[in-house]
Amino acid sequence: MTQKEIIVIGSGFGGLSAAIRLASAGHKVSLYEKRDKLGGRAYQYELNGFKFDGGPTVITAPYMFDELFALGNRQREDYFELLPIDPFYKIFDDKGRAYNYYRDLDRAKSEVAKISPRDVKGFEKFVKSSVEIFEKYHPLTEKPFLSAQEMLEIIPGALKMGTYLPTYHYAARFVKDEFLRRICSFHPLLIGGSPFDTPAIFDLIIQFEKEWGIHYARGGTGAIVNALGSLFQEMGGSIQLNTEISEILIENGRASGIRFSDGGIHKADEIVCNADVSFAYKNMIAKKHRPQKIDLYIDNLSYSNSLVVIYFGTKKRYLDSQLSHHNIIFNKKYRRLLKNIFKGKKLSDDLCIYMHMPTYSDNTIAPEGCESFYVLSLVPHLDANIDWNEIGPTYNDKILGFLEENYLPDLRNNIIAQHSINPLHFKHTLNSYKGAAFSVKPSLIQSGWMRPHTKSTFYKNLYFVGAGTHPGAGVPAVIASGKIAANMIDPVAGRTPQAAIEKRQQSILS
Ligand SMILES: Cc1cc2nc3c(=O)[nH]c(=O)nc-3n(C[C@H](O)[C@H](O)[C@H](O)COP(=O)(O)OP(=O)(O)OC[C@H]3O[C@@H](n4cnc5c(N)ncnc54)[C@H](O)[C@@H]3O)c2cc1C
Structure with missing residues (x-):
């Protein structure tokens, strides 16, 4: 050529x-x-x-x-x-329970047993089904879709396996405990979808992570x-x-x-x-x-949520905290918060958080004796008409206050570097339509x-x-x-x- x-x-x-x-x-x-x-x-x-x-x-x-x-x-x-990185994630619920999300099935099963012994068998079946989902749908992510016909061919399989169901409802078929249901269905949140309306086809990510590991x-x-x-x-x-x-x-x-x-x-x-x-x-x-x-x-497409992210460095280490490299903190009114974000386009008074603590694994990215973090909170995109210039500082303080109270004592007195972004950053700096953090929402x-x-x-x-x-x-x-x-x-x-x-x-x- x-x-x-x-x-x-x-x-x-x-x-x-x-x-x-x-x-x-x-x-x-x-x-x-x-x-x-x-x-x-x-x-x-x-x-x-x-x-x-x-x-x-x-x-x-x-x-x-x-x-x-x-x-x-x-x-x-x-x-x-x-x-x-293993555990891939450490996941906390609002009752202070923690789940180490290990790659290895036996280690994962013992974590499940600590939360809900009656769910171990169902969990094992769930893991098996996520392997099937991966094998069936992952090849589709590597090729273009050139016609509607190719999409239609997916439907019979999705109906048979039930993968048209939202990830949360799909997981609920296998495990009863609410915390475990969330653990088995949160992956759409990583790509801008809600576990309550993103089909379980996207559970292919679960095995995708396990196939080559998280790094x-x-x-x-x-x-x-x-x-x-x-x-x-x-x-x-x-x-x-x-x-x-x-x-x-x-x-x-x-x-x-x-x-x-x-x-x-x-x-x-x-x-x-x-x-x-x-x-x-x-x-x-x-x-x-x-x-x-x-x-x-x-205008007729629907768009992902947006995010508030606070990047902060502390003058002391927090190695005695419960946190690991990747942390997810579920809130009590999880379903309501996600509904508010994805359907109601409203800000909840509650927080659903991902927290990155890279100095857990790498001391080259912070001055000696310091800890580096970022905390990410899910919020609606700009159709919610929230004035982020006005509420931004209060919202950030609420997040840091929550972390200080529950995970990082005396945090605000120890911060020596801080930067934050909110939906306005996605709109103005990154040119993202409606300030969506993940662009067009994933859905069937x-x-x-x-x-x-x-x-x-x-x-x-x-x-x-x-x-x-x-x-x-x-x-x-x-x-x-x-x-x-x-x-x-x-x-x-x-x-x-x-x-x-x-x-x-x-x-x-x-
Ligand atoms: C906070 C956050 C955490 C995430 N965590 C993960 C994770 O852990 N793992 C994961 O796999 N994914 C994660 N994602 C998703 C992932 O980061 C994104 O989906 C991916 O990086 C987007 O890449 P992109 O190619 O769409 O381009 P973008 O990253 O969106 O980049 C587009 C670029 O185009 C530039 N641009 C726009 N308009 C113009 C213009 N007119 N002229 C010149 N340049 C322009 C922008 O400045 C930008 O640099 C996360 C996303 C966010 C926001």
Whole structure:
């Protein structure tokens, strides 16, 4: 194939994945990013000697990174180190009970027995069924959906297995205890869906995590982003930071280039857009080229929740706390809180929290003797009409107060570095439609072919990668979206090198 001039807008994992692949096939690839660093949601903040990963912390499927490096005949291990994390999560309920979410089935069963001995058998059956779900549906996340027919083919299997049920109700078929039901069904929360309305097809993530383990990159997820940036440049790709693209140019129904916010133009053969698909359709295509049906389509999609995240470093260590590397804290009125967020678009007075404590595993990301954390609280997206400028500081203080009271004594007196984000950050800094943290919500009717398409339905030579497209949100999914788009542009860019196939197989955990 002749060399093409290709532009990638945005440097999230989806953009980086597409850019690396297209550069590996010999194309001239220019990547433009509006922020001052690569990574998008995985931007790494540096503050008073602390490094805080802005977003993804649970790193799964190392083979997906290995594959990108193999495209350049390189070894991922020469660029960054991955450390396995087990228990995957430590999960707390409102009664102070804790569950260590181990990978190993026997260890998991003894944790279940501590919570509810009568549920051990049901739990074992649940685990078996999540393996079946993974085997059935995971292959679909690696290929494009090109027709509605392909979607229809999924339905009989979903009806037979019951995987059309929301993950919570699916888990309830196997285990009785409320805490265990939550433990067996929380995974949609990691990708912007509610366990009460995201189908159990998404339980494929449970086995996906177990197949290759959960990992942490030494130096934080930022180390992965930097490595991918270097790889892309070593392959001849060009990166321009602090460069916002204001418009995707359309000529005769095809994307022909981009306009920078200062008015300059760059023409290209193909455009890969990693800016949020809904934002891009509504804001980056001139009105004269945008039929009304596009706006209607975007407005009729439903969107994920948003988040408040507080990154903080303390001048002392908290190793005697109950916390582990990844922590999830369920609240008492869990169902009501999720209903408020996803259906009522209301803020609850309660908190459902994920807490990252990376210094538990890595002392390179904080000054000596200090601890680094981030705490994430689920909130509705901007349709809720909450004035975050007004309530932001009070809401943050409520979260820190909760942690101080229950997990980290005297916290507020020990904080020496702090930064926070809320739905306004997702809207204004990351250009996410409605300030949604995970873009288009995962659901049966917004999956596969029914998600915004990788290859634009409306314009030729325009491709979308990232959380809003197939297969969805989460680092592995957006990396897969980059592969799917690259493959559509040039099958050489979408290839899987033999070395990577072998490594993927070898890295499956027994
Ligand atoms: C707090 C948080 C925690 C998460 N935790 C996990 C986790 O532990 N594990 C996991 O797998 N997933 C996690 N996720 C989800 C995962 O991070 C995302 O789904 C994924 O990183 C999104 O990647 P993306 O390719 O869609 O691009 P994004 O990360 O959304 O990046 C898009 C980029 O495009 C840029 N851009 C936008 N518009 C323009 C423009 N006009 N011009 C130039 N540049 C532009 C933006 O600045 C941004 O850098 C988390 C998400 C969040 C928010």
